[in-house]
Amino acid sequence: MTPSAALVLHTNPYSNNARKVHxxxxxxxxxxxxxxxxxxxxxxxxxxxxxxLALNPNGKVPLLQIDGEPLFESNAICIELARRAGSGLWPDDERARSLALQWMFWQATTLDRPCGAVVVQRILVPMQGGAPDAAIIERELKAVHAAFAILDGHLAGRCWMLGDAFSVADLAIAGSLAYAAEAALPVAEHAHLAAWWSRLIARPSWKAASPPPLPSPAT
Ligand SMILES: N[C@@H](CCC(=O)N[C@@H](CS)C(=O)NCC(=O)O)C(=O)O
Known part of the structure; x- marks a missing residue:
């Protein structure tokens, strides 16, 4: 384990990106x-x-302070914390690390935007009294399906994203699916992805990180 530092996580229980870290x-x-x-x-x-904003000019959570120094991006925070804890969730093997990074970059660049857009339309917009935009949902669901098909192909014959071992790569992907049930993301239409998702949401750590029921706009 890395020598101890003061670690402060700025967070919110409803943030899907913070939930990976939780x-x-x-x-x-x-x-x-x-x-x-x-x-x-x-x-x-x-x-x-x-x-x-002085800590995170993006104005977003999660943000980790390490002895006061800020680190943003949930995937970077997960790697930093797992590494500091000496956890195998950030694998020891260099090849496995590259593969973990591959999937974490892919989640941030390809998977998260369309999943997030559907979540916004189906959950956040109605919560704030608006009407979901059907055209946005239709367009973004196409990108969700395309990304889910890639995950489905990868997970055929694998228990977790890197094979047998659960890792930070699984948590990265899970962040984008955190509101899959509430936003009716089409996980069930991709059998291998659905099986992985069932394993993931059964983990005590994921359950422990569940937010309270969805809030009113004042949270
Ligand atoms: N790519 C960033 C995204 C962070 C993000 O979008 N956070 C949202 C909550 S899930 C947020 O803080 N939104 C507040 C705002 O935009 O004011 C990460 O993975 O950490």
Whole structure:
């Protein structure tokens, strides 16, 4: 384990990107790591204050401070924390690390945007009193299906994204699917992906990171 540093996670229980980090921290071999959590209420603008923007100019959670130094992007935060804990969730093997990074970049560049767009239309827009835009949903669902087909092909014959071992790559992908049920993302139409998702959501760490029921706009 890396020598201890003061670790502060700025977060929100409803953030799908923060949920990856919460689930990681709930994994058994992460228990030696002390991380203070500070909840920011996104819908009240707490991620847009000058103080927070000075730490993360993107104005987004999660954000990790390591002895005061900021680190943004949930995937980078997961790697940093797993590495500090000496956890095998960030694999030891160099080839496995490259593959983990491959899937984590792919999640951030290809999978997350269309999944997020459908979640916004089907959950956030109605929560704020608006009407979902059917054209956006139709367009983004095509990209979701294309990305899910890639995952489905990869997961055929694999238990987890890197094979037999659960890793930060699984948590990265899970972040994009966090609201799959509520937003009716078409996971069930891709059998290998659906089987992986069932295994993932059965993990005690994922359950421990579940947010309370969806909030009112004041959170
Ligand atoms: N790529 C970033 C995305 C972070 C992100 O989109 N965070 C959202 C919550 S899931 C947020 O903080 N939104 C608040 C805002 O935009 O004001 C990551 O993976 O950390």
């Amino acid at each position: 689930a990681l921290l709930a994994e058994p071999d992460m228990q030696g790591l002390a991380v203070e959590r500070r909840v920011l209420r996104m819908l009240l603008g707490e991620t847009r204050t000058p103080e927070f």
